[in-house]
Amino acid sequence: MSLPHAILTALLEKPSSGLELTRRFDRSIGYFWTATHQQIYRELGKLVQGGLIRVLPTDAPTRGQRKEYEVLPAGREELTAWVARPEEPKARRGALLLRVRAAAVVGSAGLAPELRRHLELHRQRLAEYLDIERRDFPPGRDSEPDRLRHVVLKGGIRLEHFWIEWLSEVLDELPGDAPV
Numbered sequence: 001m002s003l004p005h006a007i008l009t010a011l012l013e014k015p016s017s018g019l020e021l022t023r024r025f026d027r028s029i030g031y032f033w034t035a036t037h038q039q040i041y042r043e044l045g046k047l048v049q050g051g052l053i054r055v056l057p058t059d060a061p062t063r064g065q066r067k068e069y070e071v072l073p074a075g076r077e078e079l080t081a082w083v084a085r086p087e088e089p090k091a092r093r094g095a096l097l098l099r100v101r102a103a104a105v106v107g108s109a110g111l112a113p114e115l116r117r118h119l120e121l122h123r124q125r126l127a128e129y130l131d132i133e134r135r136d137f138p139p140g141r142d143s144e145p146d147r148l149r150h151v152v153l154k155g156g157i158r159l160e161h162f163w164i165e166w167l168s169e170v171l172d173e174l175p176g177d178a179p180v
Contacts, residue, residue: 003043004052006033008071008079011053015070018044031129031156044069052078100170108174115174119167126160129153 006029010021021044022037035043047053052075056068071079096118103111137150 002082003033003035003039004047005079005082006035007040007043007047008052008075011069011071012076012079015056015068017066017068019066021069032152047075050074112171112174115167115171119164119171122160122163122167126157126164129157129160133157 006025007021010016010024010029014024016024018037018041021040022035025033025035025040044053048055048069051072053069053071056070058065058068096114099111099114133150133153137146137153141150
């Protein structure tokens with residue numbers, strides 16, 4: 001996935017300013033694709049230059065005013081083509097996985113506290129996802145966009161279950177470590 005496609009997706013859901021996009025990334029897309037405020041603004045400029053989005057016209061003077069962006073037909077076409085484009089799965093890069101592998105070589109002293117910290121973070125994220133699911137996907141929300149958004153959330157829920165199970169297993173394998 002790329003940042004331009006994440007921005008196009010968010011803007012098709014709702015035309016927004018850069019600040020609003022940043023906030024929306026923090027609350028939704030940011031769970032699986034993160035970007036800084038600066039990255040978003042830089043990419044907005046590129047998308048405007050590329051003719052994929054535009055700044056919405058306003059009667060107010062543009063200098064110092066908040067700009068709102070919307071997707072142009074070329075942006076929708078790009079996103080539609082990207083959705084259908086084949087892509088190979090990417091290898092998971094994670095420092096935590098590498099740390100566990102390194103512990104097999106140098107020993108696991110000091111690893112357990114970091115694993116427990118990650119375990120707690122994943123438990124918190126799972127609780128957050130379950131709250132979102134209860135709030136945003138009550139029975140009866142069955143449109144295609146709702147179903148697709150829900151399956152993305154379900155993927156996040158399953159990943160958090162995986163990490164909780166895996167971290168618990170690793171902690172169980174450490175010498176002298178109490179079960180979690």
